[in-house]
Amino acid sequence: MTETKEFLYPEKSLSKASAGDRVACELRMRIISGVIESGTILSENKLAADFAVSRSPIREALKILASENIIRLERMGAVVSGLTEKEIHEIYDVRLLIETFVFERLIKMETKQLSRELSKILEMMKVAIKYRDADEFALQDVLFHETIIRSINHSHMLMIWDNLKPVMECLILLSMRLRIKEEYEDFTRVIRNHEIYIEAIESKDRELMLESLHLNFDDVQVQGTVDDLWMSQQMLAKGAVQEND
Amino acid sequence: MTETKEFLYPEKSLSKASAGDRVACELRMRIISGVIESGTILSENKLAADFAVSRSPIREALKILASENIIRLERMGAVVSGLTEKEIHEIYDVRLLIETFVFERLIKMETKQLSRELSKILEMMKVAIKYRDADEFALQDVLFHETIIRSINHSHMLMIWDNLKPVMECLILLSMRLRIKEEYEDFTRVIRNHEIYIEAIESKDRELMLESLHLNFDDVQVQGTVDDLWMSQQMLAKGAVQEND
DNA sequence: CTTATAATACTTGTATACAAGTATCCTTGT
DNA sequence: ACAAGGATACTTGTATACAAGTATTATAAG
Numbered sequence: 188m189t190e191t192k193e194f195l196y197p198e199k200s201l202s203k204a205s206a207g208d209r210v211a212c213e214l215r216m217r218i219i220s221g222v223i224e225s226g227t228i229l230s231e232n233k234l235a236a237d238f239a240v241s242r243s244p245i246r247e248a249l250k251i252l253a254s255e256n257i258i259r260l261e262r263m264g265a266v267v268s269g270l271t272e273k274e275i276h277e278i279y280d281v282r283l284l285i286e287t288f289v290f291e292r293l294i295k296m297e298t299k300q301l302s303r304e305l306s307k308i309l310e311m312m313k314v315a316i317k318y319r320d321a322d323e324f325a326l327q328d329v330l331f332h333e334t335i336i337r338s339i340n341h342s343h344m345l346m347i348w349d350n351l352k353p354v355m356e357c358l359i360l361l362s363m364r365l366r367i368k369e370e371y372e373d374f375t376r377v378i379r380n381h382e383i384y385i386e387a388i389e390s391k392d393r394e395l396m397l398e399s400l401h402l403n404f405d406d407v408q409v410q411g412t413v414d415d416l417w418m419s420q421q422m423l424a425k426g427a428v429q430e431n432d
Numbered sequence: 433m434t435e436t437k438e439f440l441y442p443e444k445s446l447s448k449a450s451a452g453d454r455v456a457c458e459l460r461m462r463i464i465s466g467v468i469e470s471g472t473i474l475s476e477n478k479l480a481a482d483f484a485v486s487r488s489p490i491r492e493a494l495k496i497l498a499s500e501n502i503i504r505l506e507r508m509g510a511v512v513s514g515l516t517e518k519e520i521h522e523i524y525d526v527r528l529l530i531e532t533f534v535f536e537r538l539i540k541m542e543t544k545q546l547s548r549e550l551s552k553i554l555e556m557m558k559v560a561i562k563y564r565d566a567d568e569f570a571l572q573d574v575l576f577h578e579t580i581i582r583s584i585n586h587s588h589m590l591m592i593w594d595n596l597k598p599v600m601e602c603l604i605l606l607s608m609r610l611r612i613k614e615e616y617e618d619f620t621r622v623i624r625n626h627e628i629y630i631e632a633i634e635s636k637d638r639e640l641m642l643e644s645l646h647l648n649f650d651d652v653q654v655q656g657t658v659d660d661l662w663m664s665q666q667m668l669a670k671g672a673v674q675e676n677d
Numbered sequence: 678c679t680t681a682t683a684a685t686a687c688t689t690g691t692a693t694a695c696a697a698g699t700a701t702c703c704t705t706g707t
Numbered sequence: 708a709c710a711a712g713g714a715t716a717c718t719t720g721t722a723t724a725c726a727a728g729t730a731t732t733a734t735a736a737g
Contacts, residue, residue, distance in 0.1 A: 205689095207690085207691090230718080241691055241692040242693090244690080247495070247690095254499065256588070256591055260719095262698095262719080263699070263700070263718055263719085274587060274588070277586055277588040281589075281592070284533060288525070288529060341525070343526050343596075344522070344525075347526070350591060350595060450720065450721090451721070477687090485721075486722040486723070487689095488720075488721055489720080489722095491689090492720095507688075507729075507730095508688050508689085508729070508730070509688070679737085680735100681735090681736080681737095683732100683735095684731100684732085685730105685731085686732090687730075688728080689726105689727090690725105690726085690727085691724100691726080692723100692726095693723080694722080694723075696719105697719090697721100698717105698719080699718070699719100701714105701716080702714090703713090703715090704712090705711090705712085706709105706710090706711085706712100707709085
């Protein structure tokens with residue numbers, strides 16, 4: 188069938204990961220990128236054969252993917268849900284919810300060390316751009332936001348993030364890979380948004396924070412992901428799709 | 433060792449559940465109730481022997497519990513984190529976050545059918561009280577809130593709820609079991625709070641909603657759970673505990 | 678008596694085997 | 708030709724087996 192021999196997920200990231208995690212990451216990328224179409228029914232045995240592992244890691248991966256709501260575990264087979272446009276907006280909702288909550292905590296905290304960490308990550312992102320490393324850039328971008336969330340030491344907010352993160356990571360990875368080729372100057376704007384984010388944290392300026400948050404979303408998420416990526420998913424996957432619901 | 437032969441989790445609820453789910457539910461109850469102390473190291477093999485199942489369902493259960501943050505999967509063994517008072521407050525935070533978000537959506541929606549469903553659940557709760565069925569009451573209470581969350585059709589809010597729900601369920605179960613014996617009149621107050629909740633939804637009254645939400649939390653959650661339950665956990669588990677950090 | 682090294686008894690992760698259940702398809706009877 | 712029922716080829720869930728790695732313990736040497 189689909190002999191997709193090359194892996195979509197950056198292999199360096201899962202050097203010490205288990206087979207289950209590797210499969211989960213790769214399947215996630217294929218599903219979100221559209222390589223595996225929505226509606227496809229995944230069989231444990233078939234996946235095990237495809238990935239050349241046993242059913243145990245496959246089951247583990249499917250459980251993970253199901254908890255992220257990109258597949259549904261039914262009686263017979265796991266059916267791929269993919270990401271509808273609606274879901275991407277929902278992710279937007281959740282990020283907004285989390286990050287505004289986090290910021291409310293941040294303004295009551297000492298944030299010197301945090302802003303140092305963030306600055307470091309930002310430097311890394313700049314280097315990644317310099318060397319046209321979209322994956323590295325995306326991963327650092329994710330890390331940037333995770334670092335912020337971690338800083339308030341709220342285990343349940345972190346839980347929510349942990350659930351969201353893999354999908355976010357996929358979206359950003361795909362988005363950045365696309366844009367690094369042509370829309371190069373986008374990246375400097377993304378960097379600038381992150382700088383504003385840091386400034387907002389340092390000055391504990393609620394207004395500035397919200398502004399940068401929205402800039403960040405509007406830029407990276409909506410404009411980038413929803414539109415470009417959404418198209419690209421279809422482009423990459425096949426030629427054209429008709430999908431009007 | 434600990435020959436806890438009786439099960440804490442209501443067995444009727446997991447009639448069609450898999451062994452893994454059963455183990456997860458039971459372990460969750462034991463951990464949250466304090467029967468299994470925080471810090472305990474759980475071994476897959478030992479658990480498999482205790483529950484008379486193989487390691488496969490145990491692994492599944494541990495994965496679930498880890499995703500709920502009540503255990504940590506480390507190199508050697510799964511260490512029990514339990515629920516600190518801080519964590520219970522964090523759960524409070526998340527519920528507040530979710531339910532206020534949900535309400536904002538609700539006021540833009542048709543809620544006639546929802547309030548009918550909620551009324552039905554409320555009737556069930558009253559019956560449960562009448563027959564002194566704490567478990568049934570607790571389960572319906574959880575269902576009440578889940579129904580509200582489901583009504584806005586936001587899959588990611590539902591995801592967050594799905595993560596939170598098992599722990600919430602445990603907390604409410606334990607709390608209700610304790611209070612149904614003595615603090616009987618508490619239940620009528622809980623019922624009243626839920627009625628206010630429904631009224632708020634019907635009238636789409638933001639103020640009333642927030643009030644009932646806080647009442648609900650303050651009553652069931654904080655006063656009930658954090659104080660009573662917290663003590664009871666310790667009482668139930670052993671005689672006395674010294675724990676001052 | 679202390680320290681270093683090796684053996685042992687754990688641990689997890691993966692593979693494989695088996696049982697029970699369900700959909701599909703083919704056969705058979707009308 | 709068509710409907711009904713049974714065989715077959717799937718599916719999941721669970722059990723067991725195996726491999727690789729880690730901590731602990733015991734033993735032996737200094």
